Amino acid sequence: MEFNADDKLLAEIDLPPEICYVMSYIKIICSCGAGRNSATESRAQAMFPIRQLLKNLFIADFCYPYKSALVLYIKEIYFESANKVEEDFQATIWDIIEIMV
DSSP states (O other): EEEOOSSSSOOEEEOOHHHHHHOOOOOOOHHHHTOOOHHHHHHHHSSSSSHHHHHHHHHHHHHHHHHHHHHIIIIIIIIIIIHHHHHHHHHHHHHHHHHHH
C-alpha cells in the first residue's frame, strides 16, 4: 500500500488482475444496459442477482474501485431499469443503502 505524492493520505491499492477484469466486465455490462434497454437489463439482472451484488458490496469493504463498479451496476441495471422492479430488489434496497453509507 502506498500513499499519493500530494500527502492527502489516500491509499493506492494494487488490484489483482482478476478484480480488474471483473470490474471491466461489470462496466461493459453497465454500458450495454444503459438507456432502458429492457432485454439487456433482464439478462444482466439474471447474470448478477441483487443478493450476489449485496454480498459483493459487503465483501468489497475497502476496495473502492470494485465497490464503485458494483454501485454503477446497481444504478444502470436495477435503478434505471425499464423492467418492473422485483420484490427481491425492493426487500434488499435498505441493506444496499446501509452498506453504501
